[in-house]
Amino acid sequence: MAKKNYKKEVLDLVESGCYNIVQQINDGPEEPYEGCEHNLYMILLDSEPTATLLDPSDPQARPDCKTYKVEFDTFMGHCAAIIWEE
Numbered sequence: 001m002a003k004k005n006y007k008k009e010v011l012d013l014v015e016s017g018c019y020n021i022v023q024q025i026n027d028g029p030e031e032p033y034e035g036c037e038h039n040l041y042m043i044l045l046d047s048e049p050t051a052t053l054l055d056p057s058d059p060q061a062r063p064d065c066k067t068y069k070v071e072f073d074t075f076m077g078h079c080a081a082i083i084w085e086e
Helices: 007-016 037-045
Strands: 019-025 050-053 067-074 077-085
Touching (some): 007 050, 007 067
Antiparallel strands (some): 019 077, 050 067
16 A cells, blocks of 8 residues: 655645744755745645655654655755644
8 A cells, every 4th residue: 555645734734834844965964944935835746755744753753743754856865854833
């Protein structure tokens, strides 16, 4: 069975404007997201990136809220955006 892709939920969260986001490039540390909201929409509307809901026990999950991980490849390598509600 295919894993659920949570891109629609992430899009709804971004549209709400009530979210926080960090990025991770390759295996590096989490750092502030450097893209703009338009870039985030472009990533989410592309067919290749995947969006998963992190299990609360995942070290990247934020406490007491749904945390999503959007993964995609760029010229910098494999990237992930970690997004959660404010």
